[in-house]
Amino acid sequence: MLSKAQSKYIRSLEMQKFRQEHRTYLAEGDKIAREWLASSARIQMIVALAPWAAQHQDLIRKHPEAELVLAEEEQLKQVSGLQTPNQVILVVALPEPEKDTLPASWALALDAIRDPGNMGTLLRIADWFGIDTVTCSPDCTDVFAPKVVQSAMGAHLRVRVLEQDLPSFIRDSKLPAVAATLEGTNVYGFRAPAKGILVIGNESRGVSEAVKAACTQQVSIPRTGGAESLNAAVSAGILCALLLPRP
Amino acid sequence: MLSKAQSKYIRSLEMQKFRQEHRTYLAEGDKIAREWLASSARIQMIVALAPWAAQHQDLIRKHPEAELVLAEEEQLKQVSGLQTPNQVILVVALPEPEKDTLPASWALALDAIRDPGNMGTLLRIADWFGIDTVTCSPDCTDVFAPKVVQSAMGAHLRVRVLEQDLPSFIRDSKLPAVAATLEGTNVYGFRAPAKGILVIGNESRGVSEAVKAACTQQVSIPRTGGAESLNAAVSAGILCALLLPRP
Numbered sequence: 001m002l003s004k005a006q007s008k009y010i011r012s013l014e015m016q017k018f019r020q021e022h023r024t025y026l027a028e029g030d031k032i033a034r035e036w037l038a039s040s041a042r043i044q045m046i047v048a049l050a051p052w053a054a055q056h057q058d059l060i061r062k063h064p065e066a067e068l069v070l071a072e073e074e075q076l077k078q079v080s081g082l083q084t085p086n087q088v089i090l091v092v093a094l095p096e097p098e099k100d101t102l103p104a105s106w107a108l109a110l111d112a113i114r115d116p117g118n119m120g121t122l123l124r125i126a127d128w129f130g131i132d133t134v135t136c137s138p139d140c141t142d143v144f145a146p147k148v149v150q151s152a153m154g155a156h157l158r159v160r161v162l163e164q165d166l167p168s169f170i171r172d173s174k175l176p177a178v179a180a181t182l183e184g185t186n187v188y189g190f191r192a193p194a195k196g197i198l199v200i201g202n203e204s205r206g207v208s209e210a211v212k213a214a215c216t217q218q219v220s221i222p223r224t225g226g227a228e229s230l231n232a233a234v235s236a237g238i239l240c241a242l243l244l245p246r247p
Numbered sequence: 248m249l250s251k252a253q254s255k256y257i258r259s260l261e262m263q264k265f266r267q268e269h270r271t272y273l274a275e276g277d278k279i280a281r282e283w284l285a286s287s288a289r290i291q292m293i294v295a296l297a298p299w300a301a302q303h304q305d306l307i308r309k310h311p312e313a314e315l316v317l318a319e320e321e322q323l324k325q326v327s328g329l330q331t332p333n334q335v336i337l338v339v340a341l342p343e344p345e346k347d348t349l350p351a352s353w354a355l356a357l358d359a360i361r362d363p364g365n366m367g368t369l370l371r372i373a374d375w376f377g378i379d380t381v382t383c384s385p386d387c388t389d390v391f392a393p394k395v396v397q398s399a400m401g402a403h404l405r406v407r408v409l410e411q412d413l414p415s416f417i418r419d420s421k422l423p424a425v426a427a428t429l430e431g432t433n434v435y436g437f438r439a440p441a442k443g444i445l446v447i448g449n450e451s452r453g454v455s456e457a458v459k460a461a462c463t464q465q466v467s468i469p470r471t472g473g474a475e476s477l478n479a480a481v482s483a484g485i486l487c488a489l490l491l492p493r494p
Contacts, residue, residue: 117364121478130471151478158473188493222494224377226405231368231398234484237477241485246435247469 002047002071002079010047010079010089016142023094025144029086032154036090037063039157045091047071047079052087066090081146094144098160102173103133106195106244109166109177111211112139112202113232119143120151121233122200127155129240130247135162135169135197137211167214170197177215178243179207180235184218192243200236219243249294249318249326257294257326257336263389270341272391276333279401283337284310286404292338294318294326299334313337328393341391345407349420350380353442353491356413356424358458359386359449360479366390367398368480369447374402376487377494382409382416382444384458414461417444424462425490426454427482431465439490447483466490 012018013026024044027036030052037043037059043066046053050070053060060068076085108126113119119141126134136143143152143161162169170177176196199215201207212218221230221238230238259265260273271291274283277299284290284306290313293300297317300307307315323332355373360366366388373381383390390399390408409416417424423443446462448454459465468477468485477485 121481124474124478125481127472127474128468128470128477130473153474153476155474221375221488223375224491224494225374226377227371227374227400227402229400230375230484231371231480233478234368234372234481237481238484238488241468242488244471247471 002069002075007079024091026146027090027092033088033090035154042093048088107133107197109135109197109199110140111137111207114141116141116145116147117151118233120148123152123155125237126159135164137166166211170214179212179215179218181218184220186222187219187242190219203232249316249322254326271338273393274337274339280335280337282401289340295335354380354444356382356444356446357387358384358454361388363388363392363394364398365480367395370399370402372484373406382411384413413458417461426459426462426465428465431467433469434466434489437466450479
């Protein structure tokens with residue numbers, strides 16, 4: 001049974017302050033829980049409906065470090081961040097901060113991405129294109145917020161995420177850095193380097209001047225229609241498809 | 248002053264049922280309101296804070312058909328769908344149903360897109376790439392829902408949206424139709440027709456079998472990393488950038 005204290009603890013993890021304090025985050029729903037339990041993530045608590053727990057004993061047994069708490073549907077509803085709670089919520093230990101900050105392949109650098117849905121979609125794009133490093137400026141939304149975890153669809157398990165001042169990250173990497181802007185070189189005519197950093201800017205202001213100054217190039221996706229701009233994650237997807245080495 | 252009846256009417260337009268009944272929808276916030284008032288959209292009501300109305304008299308005067316209602320901040324908050332209400336809400340007449348369903352250039356066909364944020368982003372992509380026609384299957388989310396209008400960033404004013412059974416739309420158009428699937432031809436090696444229909448499927452199930460059967464080709468974006476799939480709008484953006492004629 002889920003105690004009041006446990007329930008309060010889980011709900012607190014919707015806030016970054018408490019995720020930082022407890023060094024844990026939430027991963028919710030059947031599909032995500034199965035993916036997390038199959039991975040090497042350190043699980044602190046598994047809160048599940050009894051039928052779900054019975055059906056996934058093998059996965060649960062892989063995590064002797066985790067406390068298993070059976071919950072009633074009503075209790076799960078009270079702690080869930082989803083509109084329709086989905087059988088299981090995990091409390092997961094935040095990964096240890098990464099020390100080696102040099103990307104092995106193309107990296108993605110995110111400058112002040114504020115919307116959790118966009119952030120999750122950007123991590124999912126990195127995961128699809130085999131980008132191993134995503135570096136977030138300190139004013140990005142927290143990548144361990146429940147909405148980011150939901151929309152990243154497992155990217156947290158495969159893509160390492162750093163938080164760092166972007167101009168320093170770019171300079172230290174000694175890699176060419178390509179900023180997505182509205183006034184750059186036409187991306188269709190652009191000869192991409194074999195390895196580099198793709199820089200995506202804030203949803204309304206774009207890439208900041210300080211970060212632009214640290215970049216070696218700027219590229220744009222040419223527009224045919226009337227829209228003022230593209231969504232940040234959509235731009236990132238298009239630029240990954242056009243700039244990264246093709247499989 | 249905003250009356251109780253007006254306030255109730257505006258709130259009712261958050262639901263598709265009442266948008267259909269009254270043949271109107273909501274367009275909210277400073278930027279969107281300015282864009283809508285500068286267009287030829289038929290505006291039924293302008294609900295604004297007094298300073299906003301004073302500052303935008305020229306735009307308001309362009310719409311003698313519209314009833315101008317000044318509201319207090321507190322009143323605007325009560326009818327707003329935004330977390331932070333933004334000075335103005337418009338009630339807009341739904342556009343007349345389109346008769347001519349043949350696209351003049353590449354068209355986008357959406358098969359059961361359910362998420363309003365995705366729908367808005369897809370319309371914004373169509374608007375960016377100069378796609379003049381977006382055809383939605385009848386089980387798509389309503390394109391005039393407030394969240395769709397917010398995330399489409401003005402696309403409603405420039406892209407015509409049809410609702411039609413997709414297999415009939417594809418067959419009647421006599422255009423090549425390219426479905427985005429996980430098992431299609433590698434898009435990098437694909438020779439795109441000069442004009443066609445790009446078909447994007449549901450967020451979790453992809454393009455339905457019935458729609459696939461009506462398509463002439465299937466393409467896929469090759470994956471390098473571990474993600475199971477890409478977000479529907481991101482896939483659409485990438486495929487538009489790779490398939491459509493380049494400006």
